[in-house]
Amino acid sequence: MVGIVSYGAYIPYYRLKKSTIAQAYGKRAGKGAKAVAYCDEDSITMAVAAALDAAVGCDRDALKALYFASASSPYQEKQAATQIVAALDVNQNLRTGDFANTLRAGSAAMLAAMDAVKAGGGQVMVTMSDCRLGAADGKFESDLGDAAAAFVLGDENLLAELNGSVSVTKDVVDQWRADDDVYVRDWDVRYANTQLYTPLVTKAVKAVLGQLDLTAADITKVVLYGHDEKTRSGLAAKLGFQPEQVVAGMYGEIGNTGNAATGLMLCSALDKAKPGDKILVVTYGEGCDAMVFTVTDKAETYRPARTVEKLLAHKDEELPYGKYLKWKGMVDCEPQKRPAQERSALPDYFRNYKKNNNLYGCRCTECGTAVFPPQRVCVHCHAIDKMEPYCFLDKQGKIRTFTIDGLSLSLDSPNILVVLEFEGGGKLMTYLVDCKKEDVYVGMPVRPTFRKMFEANGVQTYFWKVVPAEEVEA
Secondary structure, three states: OOEEEEEEEEOOOEEEEHHHHHHHOOOOOOOOEEEEOOOOOOHHHHHHHHHHHHOOOOOHHHEEEEEEEEOOOOOOOOOOHHHHHHHHOOOOOOEEEEEEOOOOHHHHHHHHHHHHHHHHOOEEEEEEEEOOOOOOOOHHHHHEOOEEEEEEEEOOOOOEEEEEEEEEEOOOOOEEOOOOOOOOEEOOHHHHHHHHHHHHHHHHHHHHHHHOOOOHHHOOEEEEOOOOHHHHHHHHHHOOOOHHHEOOOOHHHHOEOOHHHHHHHHHHHHHOOOOOOEEEEEEEOOEEEEEEEEEOHHHHOOOOOOOHHHHHHOOEOOOOHHHHHHHOOOOOOOOOOOOOOOOOOHHHHHHOHHHHHHOEEEEEOOOOOEEOOOOOEOOOOOOEOOEEEEEOOOOOEEEEEEEEEOOOOOOOOOEEEEEEEEOOOOEEEEEEOOOOHHHOOOOOEEEEEEEEEEEEOOEEEEEEEEEEOHHHHO
């Protein structure tokens, strides 16, 4: 018996309204908005955010593997899953893998993970994250959003048990992005929907329901991917599902989030699931994967770190179009009058592996004083080499002081530079993000978030910034 043990979701704080895009080109305003990753976010940082929530309450050292599924990894040649392992501070004796180049990467990773659990037991984490880009003044610019989801899969203490699955594979050209393409391309929508999407999804859904001797009426919730809301809702009706059975796609609120879309819908269904509910999950991309889960009694007591509803509500919808173009690198801007960024000092970054990836400082074994970054001499009792590793990542933090910095190199100047003090001692200087400068105050509770610090020579350098913690505590 295998299935879902826990889950986590992540939706960026910023939203770009379709009306804002339309206004820039003098067109009729469309309805809705899309979620936009901040200039220091990418598919890896969003996957880390979702993974941290999915890992709450789980034994991270029990993980046997971790998979990253995305059609928009920041690297062409470097595994992204290893960076997520580093940020989670888990046992390094595990298997990692990237599933890429398709919108079906997320379900492919889930099925591979469950096969691995069946074969060897233990738990496998699957992260799904996408940050795809559409060309300016095109439909993809309005329709594609950014988000992530993560699931811990195992064979014990299940939240939802996998009953069966069917995969249909066919080499079709629907949406694609060549190796030298920055933006997503597609073919005629009518051709794609009538000749590719509809027959492939129909075949997979009928096959999995037949395999389990189920009808459409037996399914409580349907998690159905589609390139757009009209297409997926129309096919759901043709397959015999009622509107109340179909989980909201959230396309109008955050856009089509690629591999994360199905994951977010599944998280949303699990947020409200009751024991005995049957959830049909259907993905699409060069074929179709269909899975049926049955929710267990654990649903009565399980509470996610953040529900999808809460993530949807925590937002800033006033993102200017020019700032969006700047964040995404779609417009050339005059550089700041600052020295060019030096390339990443990779040996130094590696030597400080635990500090950079897991926010490890140290604590004096003589007097208990905690400090960051780690050092040999205690700042309080002056003991030498009496330090032990100490992780600040799970400690409560509050802003001790802050300044508005308009001189540092940034795609979103000015920045909010803060000094925070951790519960139990220790201070950290870093940046506060996802917060308006007029809302920051001394004493504000904050929590760490894994973000890009800078990019040089094609290398992404990541570290921990902080975001307001109020939305977690509310």
